[in-house]
Each structure stands twice: as C-alpha cells, then as structure tokens.
Amino acid sequence: MDGFNLQNFILTMAILVIAITIHEFAHAITADRLGDPTPRSQGRISLFPTDHLDPLGTMMMAISSFFGFGIGWGKPVMTNPGNFRNPRQDSAIVAVAGPISNVLQAIAFALIIRAMGGVDPTTSVGFFLTIGVIVNLSLAFFNLIPIAPLDGHWIMTAILPYEQAMAYRDWMLRYGPLLFLGLIFFGRPILQMIVGQPTFFFARLLLTGL
Numbered sequence: 001m002d003g004f005n006l007q008n009f010i011l012t013m014a015i016l017v018i019a020i021t022i023h024e025f026a027h028a029i030t031a032d033r034l035g036d037p038t039p040r041s042q043g044r045i046s047l048f049p050t051d052h053l054d055p056l057g058t059m060m061m062a063i064s065s066f067f068g069f070g071i072g073w074g075k076p077v078m079t080n081p082g083n084f085r086n087p088r089q090d091s092a093i094v095a096v097a098g099p100i101s102n103v104l105q106a107i108a109f110a111l112i113i114r115a116m117g118g119v120d121p122t123t124s125v126g127f128f129l130t131i132g133v134i135v136n137l138s139l140a141f142f143n144l145i146p147i148a149p150l151d152g153h154w155i156m157t158a159i160l161p162y163e164q165a166m167a168y169r170d171w172m173l174r175y176g177p178l179l180f181l182g183l184i185f186f187g188r189p190i191l192q193m194i195v196g197q198p199t200f201f202f203a204r205l206l207l208t209g210l
Helices: 006-033 055-066 087-115 122-143 151-159 161-186 188-208
Strands: none
Touching: 006 055, 006 087, 006 122, 087 122, 087 151, 087 188, 122 161, 122 188, 161 188
C-alpha cells in the first residue's frame, strides 16, 4: 500500500496496546474498589497487556493502524453487579472509568508535548507523543457510544429510568453486537462524525489551547 510507514504502524500499535491495557485495568480496579472481587479472581487487576487484549479487538487495532487511524478494544472486564452496594450507580462508575483513563492518558501526553515546547510529528518521538493524544481521545469517544458491548451502553443503562433501562439492556444484549459490527465495518462516516471530529477538536484544544 502506497504511503505505508512501518515505524508509524508499530508506534500506533504500541500506543493502542498501552491505552487499552490501562483502560481495561481502570475498569477492573474500579470494580474491585467498589466491592466486586470478580475482576481480581479473573486476573484482571494487572497492567500486563496479555491479560486484557481481545483477539478480534487486536486484529481491528492492526487493520485500523495499517490504514492510519488506529482503533480497537480489549477483552471486557466481567463484573457481578450484585456485589456492589448500589448496583446501577456503581456499574456506571465502573463503565466510565475506562474512558476517563483514556482522557487522562491523552492529557498526560499533551502535557509532555507542551512541556517540550511542541514536537515535530514527523519524528518518531513526536509521532509517538502526538498519536498518544489522538488515539486515547478516540478510544474515549468510541467507548462512549451507547451500543453493546461498549462502555456507553452500560452508562446509558444506569441513567435511564428503570423500566426503560431494562428494555434497552435486553434489546442491546440481543441486537447490540450486530449493530456494533455493522458500525465497525460499514459505519466509517458515522464514526468520523461522532469519534473523529470531537477527537481532533479536543486534541487541538489540549495541544494548543485553541
């Protein structure tokens, strides 16, 4: 493929692995602190990437990085809401912990860039730091989409009135995975609008203050 850059592909994959590992760890440690031992019993209180990577999500990481935009997902952290003191509220907190971890990573990369007085994104260091901002923001917005199995559908289930939440949850359990795959493979214009545009807006905001 014309324009393919092996170094940039490797650096993007590295950022994705780091970002998704921390994202899934954030889910696991939050659930653990809220009283659910399930993630700990399944070995998810870990920062080892192999404990968190999902085969299909990793394949998507590689394919998307090859085409220059970089997105994917990790192995879902299993929880038992019955172990939480406030099951719906605590489930939402666990769900939002992942995207928040990505926002914090993006901020950290941006602060390094600004502390350095800016970087040249055509260099390996500059590209790594810049893509660290962009990939983490894109993962945050991507995971907030309210479609199962993404974090957004758990957040939506927690904030809807109970009856609507249960109907929404049941519909998503049945049709969400198909809708999700359709979005991944055929919904690039939609993803550009709801993930790409806010990602680049907030990336500019973090990097330049504009």
